[in-house]
Amino acid sequence: MRPQHFIVLLLVISGYFVYLVYKPFLQSIAIAILLMFATLGISRKIGRKLEHRWQISAVMTLLLGLMFFAPLVYLINAAALLVSNIDTYAITEHLHKIELFLQSVSFPQEWLEKLQLDAQSIHSAIADIFSEEHINGYLKSAGAFVGTMAAHSAAFFKDMVLILIFYFFAYLYGESIGHFIKRILPLDTAQTQLLFNELSNSMGVVFFSILVTAIFEGALFAAVVMFFGLDAVLLGIWYGFASLVPVIGGALMWVPVSLYLWSTQGASAAIIVALYSIVVISIIADTFIKPMIIKEIDYKLLKETNALNEILVFFSIIAGLATFGFWGMIIGPAITTLFIAILKLYDQLQTTLKKEET
Numbered sequence: 055m056r057p058q059h060f061i062v063l064l065l066v067i068s069g070y071f072v073y074l075v076y077k078p079f080l081q082s083i084a085i086a087i088l089l090m091f092a093t094l095g096i097s098r099k100i101g102r103k104l105e106h107r108w109q110i111s112a113v114m115t116l117l118l119g120l121m122f123f124a125p126l127v128y129l130i131n132a133a134a135l136l137v138s139n140i141d142t143y144a145i146t147e148h149l150h151k152i153e154l155f156l157q158s159v160s161f162p163q164e165w166l167e168k169l170q171l172d173a174q175s176i177h178s179a180i181a182d183i184f185s186e187e188h189i190n191g192y193l194k195s196a197g198a199f200v201g202t203m204a205a206h207s208a209a210f211f212k213d214m215v216l217i218l219i220f221y222f223f224a225y226l227y228g229e230s231i232g233h234f235i236k237r238i239l240p241l242d243t244a245q246t247q248l249l250f251n252e253l254s255n256s257m258g259v260v261f262f263s264i265l266v267t268a269i270f271e272g273a274l275f276a277a278v279v280m281f282f283g284l285d286a287v288l289l290g291i292w293y294g295f296a297s298l299v300p301v302i303g304g305a306l307m308w309v310p311v312s313l314y315l316w317s318t319q320g321a322s323a324a325i326i327v328a329l330y331s332i333v334v335i336s337i338i339a340d341t342f343i344k345p346m347i348i349k350e351i352d353y354k355l356l357k358e359t360n361a362l363n364e365i366l367v368f369f370s371i372i373a374g375l376a377t378f379g380f381w382g383m384i385i386g387p388a389i390t391t392l393f394i395a396i397l398k399l400y401d402q403l404q405t406t407l408k409k410e411e412t
Contacts, residue, residue, distance in 0.1 A: 079220075082213055085381050086220035088388045089118065090228055091254045092261035097225065111225035115218055121265065123214050125291045130211065132288045142193055148317040149192075153184035155316075210380070245399055252395035253388065260367055260387040266347050268294035271335055275307065278330045282315060282323050297340075298383060299375070304336055366390065 076083070097114050104110050157177055182188065236246045272294025280286035293307040308331035316324035367387055374386015 079216060081378075081381065081385075082216040083220050085384055086217045086224050087228075088257055088384050089217070089221055089261065090114075090224040091250075091388075092257035092384075093118065094254050095258055107226055107229070111222050114225050115222040118221060119218055123218065125294070126214065127211070129288070129291050129295070132285075132291075145193070146189055148314070149184055149189055151317045152313070153180060156180050213381075241399075245402070248399055248402075249392070249395050252398070253391055256367075256391040257384075257388060260371070260384070263367065264298060264383060267297055267340075267344060270344065270347065271297040271304065271339060274335050274339055275304075275331065278327055279311060282319060282327070284311070298371075304331055304340075308332075308335075 073080075093114060096117070097110055100113055101110050104113065157180055161173065161176065232250070236243065239246050241249075272290040272292075275293035276286040276290025279289045289307065289311065293304065296306040297303045299306065308327060312324040312328045312331075315327055370387040370390040371383045372386075374382030374384070374389075376382065378385045
């Protein structure tokens with residue numbers, strides 16, 4: 055057996071056992087590395103003012119914790135406090151108010167005839183839905199859901215801590231590891247740099263798109279709920295994270311908030327919040343203003359115009375969320391970017407081979 059074949063065999067065997075050892079942390083390590091690529095533009099600016107690598111790593115980790123993870127921790131703590139103070143009697147009263155309103159709604163006779171329904175059966179169905187037995191079942195299911203969410207929150211908090219730790223070391227040793235990877239890859243410097251640049255630029259656009267979307271739309275929603283005396287900070291953070299869910303994200307927040315205002319402050323408050331969320335946030339801010347902000351960030355910070363297409367970013371985030379959960383919004387675009395970068399590299403190699411043949 056040739057020495058190089060023996061080394062490859064040892065590498066495969068040791069690599070398998072390394073995989074077994076680090077398997078529980080692979081997702082956290084991958085996300086930390088992707089976040090490092092996404093924030094390279096900021097680190098370069100900070101690196102001009104700091105001399106040591108550990109200082110850059112510490113500052114970048116602190117910034118990531120403040121702008122991305124601190125709101126999550128606040129959200130989890132506030133949600134836990136809110137759940138501990140839930141008044142089941144008040145919830146039951148609000149549900150009965152909604153029932154009375156629905157019972158008072160009169161449907162046109164033409165609609166009922168087309169749907170082959172009668173008003174009495176509709177009222178009976180509403181009464182059944184809001185019966186004492188069903189309400190108790192709803193509250194029991196909600197309690198079980200809260201317990202499940204608490205368990206997931208603990209695991210999520212653990213993942214956040216691990217990601218911050220790996221993020222720090224990714225910046226501390228990332229440069230030397232990057233040079234090592236460039237040396238061992240069977241590609242020339244320009245081809246390897248293409249892969250790194252594509253991943254860094256596209257991840258930067260995705261990361262700051264997520265950040266801007268959460269902050270911008272969360273602040274808009276906080277402004278309107280503050281007007282009605284609700285907790286603007288908590289609901290703004292909730293809306294910011296909900297807005298990351300494509301298509302229905304904002305509705306996950308403004309629909310229940312509108313229903314709550316409807317039962318506590320009247321229909322006018324609920325209609326104002328619903329219309330504001332649809333027109334101002336979903337249509338004006340999300341459709342027109344957000345893309346302009348993202349392009350401005352792309353130009354000012356990344357100095358690149360060849361990043362992933364916005365539609366492709368959108369679908370890669372959807373696919374990532376469906377496959378990997380919350381962190382799929384980072385992993386999905388990264389996998390898509392890497393695949394496209396490899397296709398570009400293959401195209402370059404094919405073009406070079408054709409030139410050499412001619």
